Amino acid sequence: MTAHIEDAAIVDTPADAVRRAVGAVIDPELRRPIAELGMMREVRVERGLASVGIVLTIVGCPAADRISADVRAAAASVPGVTRVALEVGVMSPAERRVLTERLRGGRPAREMPFGPDSLTRVIAVTSGKGGVGKSTVTANLAVALANRGLSVGLVDADVHGFSIPGLLGLVDADGNVPQPTRIDELMLPPVAHGVKVISIGMFLRRSTGDAPIGAVAWRGPMLHRTVQQFLTDVFFGDLDVLLLDMPPGTGDIAISVGQLLPHAEVVVVTTPQSAASDVAVRSGLVARQTGQRVVGVVENMAAMTLPDGTTLDLFGTGGGAAVAAALSTGESKVALLTSIPLSPLLRVDADAGIPIVLAHPDEPAAVAIVTLADRLAAAPRGLAGRSLPLRPS
Numbered sequence: 001m002t003a004h005i006e007d008a009a010i011v012d013t014p015a016d017a018v019r020r021a022v023g024a025v026i027d028p029e030l031r032r033p034i035a036e037l038g039m040m041r042e043v044r045v046e047r048g049l050a051s052v053g054i055v056l057t058i059v060g061c062p063a064a065d066r067i068s069a070d071v072r073a074a075a076a077s078v079p080g081v082t083r084v085a086l087e088v089g090v091m092s093p094a095e096r097r098v099l100t101e102r103l104r105g106g107r108p109a110r111e112m113p114f115g116p117d118s119l120t121r122v123i124a125v126t127s128g129k130g131g132v133g134k135s136t137v138t139a140n141l142a143v144a145l146a147n148r149g150l151s152v153g154l155v156d157a158d159v160h161g162f163s164i165p166g167l168l169g170l171v172d173a174d175g176n177v178p179q180p181t182r183i184d185e186l187m188l189p190p191v192a193h194g195v196k197v198i199s200i201g202m203f204l205r206r207s208t209g210d211a212p213i214g215a216v217a218w219r220g221p222m223l224h225r226t227v228q229q230f231l232t233d234v235f236f237g238d239l240d241v242l243l244l245d246m247p248p249g250t251g252d253i254a255i256s257v258g259q260l261l262p263h264a265e266v267v268v269v270t271t272p273q274s275a276a277s278d279v280a281v282r283s284g285l286v287a288r289q290t291g292q293r294v295v296g297v298v299e300n301m302a303a304m305t306l307p308d309g310t311t312l313d314l315f316g317t318g319g320g321a322a323v324a325a326a327l328s329t330g331e332s333k334v335a336l337l338t339s340i341p342l343s344p345l346l347r348v349d350a351d352a353g354i355p356i357v358l359a360h361p362d363e364p365a366a367v368a369i370v371t372l373a374d375r376l377a378a379a380p381r382g383l384a385g386r387s388l389p390l391r392p393s
Helices: 002-009 014-023 064-076 093-104 134-147 220-232 252-260 274-289 319-327 344-352 364-378
Strands: 040-046 049-056 083-090 121-127 152-156 181-183 186-188 195-199 241-245 265-270 293-302 335-341
Touching: 014 040, 014 049, 014 064, 049 064, 064 083, 093 181, 093 186, 121 134, 121 274, 134 152, 134 195, 134 241, 134 293, 134 344, 134 364, 152 220, 220 252, 252 274, 265 274, 265 319, 274 293, 274 319, 293 319, 293 364, 319 335, 335 364, 344 364
Parallel strands: 049 083, 121 241, 121 265, 152 195, 152 241, 265 293, 293 335
Antiparallel strands: 040 049, 181 186
């Protein structure tokens, strides 16, 4: 009798097989199976014809073509299926509400998911002044962490001087950047090289191919609200690491991020030049005043080795070590995490929107950035302020 029950349990109809194959298709924006997202409808199989119904989250879903192609391919891969008829609809408002509630995991709308209890490690990359390559370092660091198999999000918090979309190749020939897909009040960030990205540049459109992209002229309250919305309204999903590309200096956004994410870790970027390193110390001190922890210093534009074996230290030497020493205290030592040498290829790849860690992984600058990613990924997380799931026995 037991054997009979087990045999009956494994009987699988053609429709079941198609439903299972189609249900495993991953939504490219939400990064979850469409069955889990409630996007599947009726599935029938008759005489080799698989009739499959799905619904998209919104009208004009930018991933519609890819989802449709993947669903057709999944259904056609089932033995016995010779033709696929696909019917595509759109979720009702009620279905979208159910979906957004499911995505939030019970968290109320507009609640920041990266608080002290979050499992996501938050790292703010800052600098004392502009022009030290902070954004280039952040973009490449994000991709290097994603290449390690981590789920990575990147917030371009440099609202006035945003450059992350261009550095990650999200800008088209007309200078436009893909906008996040909106599902009711949730925004789904575009993905570049495995990194989920949000930037104010995604909301500023060019009117013509020759027109300059819009500028942002906002003061404190608007800047605070923008960063807050990036952290609350953008659905990043389950992240291992959230990076923030901070604006240079110690202005409004640095204070806002300190208020919103007081548990964040901070990496300070400087060049070897004393004019940059002296100012870089201030950004670390302000971060520490808000409760954030400075975990290390990155020295960019360090000495490069020339073809004849000599070195060129265009911006001097020792700035990174000086910043690390200045930010170290008796209780907490701040390390110089890496020195990234001057690299023409780093500049060329950045202008082309291809991170050097992908385009030229053997270049000394790329190796240094991968070393930075390795050290940050291996560093233990601080547990201060976090509630741990422990119970007395």
